[in-house]
Amino acid sequence: MAPLLSLSRLIDRITTWVGSWVSWLVLAAVLISAINATVRKALNTSSNAYLEIQWYLFAAVFLLAAGYTLMRQEHVKIDVISGRFSKRTQIWIDIVGLVFFVLPLVYTVVHLSVPLVIRAYEMNEYSQNAGGLIRWPVFALLPIGFVLLGVQAISELIKRIAFLRGLIPDPTQKGQARSAEEELAEFLLQKEVAEREKAALAGKP
Numbered sequence: 001m002a003p004l005l006s007l008s009r010l011i012d013r014i015t016t017w018v019g020s021w022v023s024w025l026v027l028a029a030v031l032i033s034a035i036n037a038t039v040r041k042a043l044n045t046s047s048n049a050y051l052e053i054q055w056y057l058f059a060a061v062f063l064l065a066a067g068y069t070l071m072r073q074e075h076v077k078i079d080v081i082s083g084r085f086s087k088r089t090q091i092w093i094d095i096v097g098l099v100f101f102v103l104p105l106v107y108t109v110v111h112l113s114v115p116l117v118i119r120a121y122e123m124n125e126y127s128q129n130a131g132g133l134i135r136w137p138v139f140a141l142l143p144i145g146f147v148l149l150g151v152q153a154i155s156e157l158i159k160r161i162a163f164l165r166g167l168i169p170d171p172t173q174k175g176q177a178r179s180a181e182e183e184l185a186e187f188l189l190q191k192e193v194a195e196r197e198k199a200a201l202a203g204k205p
Contacts (some may be wrong), residue, residue, distance in 0.1 A: 001167060004158045011155035012071055018148060019068030022061055029057040048129040056138045063145025067152030073172060087170060091160050094172070098157045106150035113142045 036050040069075055082090050119125075120136035127133055159171035 001162060001165065005162055005167070008155040008158040008162075011151055015067045015071050015148070015152050015155070019065055019071075022065045022068070025057045025061050029054050029061070032057070048127070048131045049133055052127055052129070052133045056133065056141075059138055059141050063141045064148060066145055067148040067150075070149060070152050070156060088164065090172070091163055095157060095160050098153050098160075102153045103150060106146045106153065109146045110143045110150075113139070113146075117143060 032050060033054055036046060036054075040046040082093050085093070117136055117139045120139050125135040127135060156171065159168060162168045163171055
């Protein structure tokens with residue numbers, strides 16, 4: 001089991017790196033959107049390429065970060081039923097879901113999408129919109145994203161089996177790292193406290 005856990009840790013590190021890199025695409029999409037809107041309003045000109053690159057980037061974030069989202073336990077879960085069961089039963093439900101649903105879905109999507117990517121590449125397919133972009137790179141995001149999801153699913157499967165064998169802590173527990181919303185709330189609270197203290201000092205004679 002030790003080699004499998006080492007493999008799982010390696011996969012998690014790769015997934016974390018991918019997730020960190022993909023997060024910059026959100027900033028890129030925001031900047032492109034803002035520049036495009038500014039140019040369109042100020043100069044009354046634009047290009048379909050700017051519009052298409054935005055949904056290319058959105059597709060990249062959504063697909064390439066799917067494995068990272070799985071690792072962070074951030075996918076939406078309906079725990080109305082499973083929440084009533086013991087932790088071991090919940091882990092078994094996760095194992096069944098990974099083996100019989102996630103991994104077969106990954107195989108199916110990759111198997112069906114790769115020929116489409118190859119066809120688009122060989123035909124050098126472009127968008128039908130004037131000034132549009134080449135299509136095969138965004139098509140390629142689909143199998144790449146699902147491969148990353150499948151690899152992370154294997155890591156999650158290893159961790160759950162290791163937990164059932166008493167080798168590691170509960171892998172479904174989210175890390176103690178604060179979310180972006182929690183960090184923002186703390187920042188705003190600290191700012192408000194600082195402003196109150198500043199106002200109080202300014203009011204003293």
